[in-house]
Amino acid sequence: MTKYFALAAFAAIFVSGLSACGGGSETRYQTGGSSAERQFDWNLPAHIPLPIVPSENPVNEAMFELGRHLFYEQRLSGNGSQSCESCHHQNMAFAESLERSIGSTGELHPRNAQSLVNVAFNTTYTWANPALVTLEQQILVPLFGEFPVEQGLNEDNKNAVLAELDADPIYQQLVGELDSGGDNDVLNFNIIVKALATFVRGINSFSSDTDRYENGEANVISNAALKGRELFFSEDLECFHCHGGYNFTDATADSSQLFVDTPFHNTGLYNLDDQGAYPEISQGIIEITGKASDMGRFKAPSLRNVALTAPYMHDGSIATLEEVIRTYAAGGRNISNGPNTGDGRANPFRDGFVSGFDISEDDIQNLIAFLESLTDFELINNPRFANPWEN
């Protein structure tokens, strides 16, 4: 657990004013106060409520634009080799195709890189951390984290990195455009984190074929996808209990909610010791809470754009959607050889909604067609989210 204390210390140093640990609903508020906030382009349809934004970091276009440049900025790493985009590609809904990410110094990350689409609506951040409740807190992890090293910033190199960026006329101009009341005239890590959070918070999109179908457009999704949709929302398959709502995950929060729940589930992927153990490399929120029954509990990812984000699960251990569906149909994963041998179907902490079901080969294809209808092609082609250094 020491790794999280290390990050809390970074938070205190660099992001004074942003709460470093814990947080909670009292630090969040509904955006829309100032005129700059009202003019912010959330890229949201009218029926989606605004996300919750921390009062310390109100959104505006100038911050978003600075954040976009920093998101695609390789100089923002210890050895100049890695940006956020290195692991979060727009054409993959801001996920990547590796099972597990590789940091700037070559370290293998314990987990798979997540999609960043609509993460403004997340209740918590990363696969399994109930304490990370704002993007501002989360972003310190890839920048300064040591377990594993991602972008590799630290006490020794951070001033040189900052000086290099601050000397670039593009950043001088972007920072000059911030409407910040005087104290934000030079680039610093407080601004960098706020700007990155604003950019990521703005990566919203709800323009899949299923959205169009739900908004009343006929003939936009195939009959196969419609059948798959029925299965998805059925009490037989149970998918919607954990992947329901407008963002296709139960871990969703927005400004219309008074109470923010933070759900995590064990889906029976492992059972190393017949007592429910997951591989030591990544065991879910038990790593934070220390509670035995939290073994293997992870956040249900949004299934928007899931056809673009293979491989799947927190450790990228399932290659295809078909295999994911077969695993749920079996009520978990039985691994019969190798270091992770064990019957996840018998995991004592497995969620009751992952109990297995019968499904025909046709219906597996129908369910895949439905999951594919959640792909948002406007998002992956939207110049608003694209690399600003390339044109």
Ligand code: HEC
């Ligand atoms: C080395 C690859 C890598 C880099 C670089 C990286 N990320 Fe990530 N990102 C990941 C991985 C892996 C996860 C899952 C982390 C976990 O569960 O511990 C993740 C998770 C996230 C999440 C949480 C998403 C969710 O649904 O909870 C956000 C937000 C995020 N990254 C934003 C960023 C930003 C912004 C940057 C640049 C400052 C960045 N990432 C740099 C690999 C990377």
Ligand code: HEC
């Ligand atoms: C009890 C809650 C729950 C139910 C029910 C459930 N899921 Fe999940 N789902 C999760 C969690 C949690 C994860 C991540 C698990 C992990 O990585 O250990 C996940 C992961 C996934 C993924 C991988 C996504 C990614 O980005 O890696 C897919 C696809 C998926 N579920 C589809 C489904 C489908 C289809 C159904 C119905 C057959 C279903 N889920 C039922 C909770 C649930």
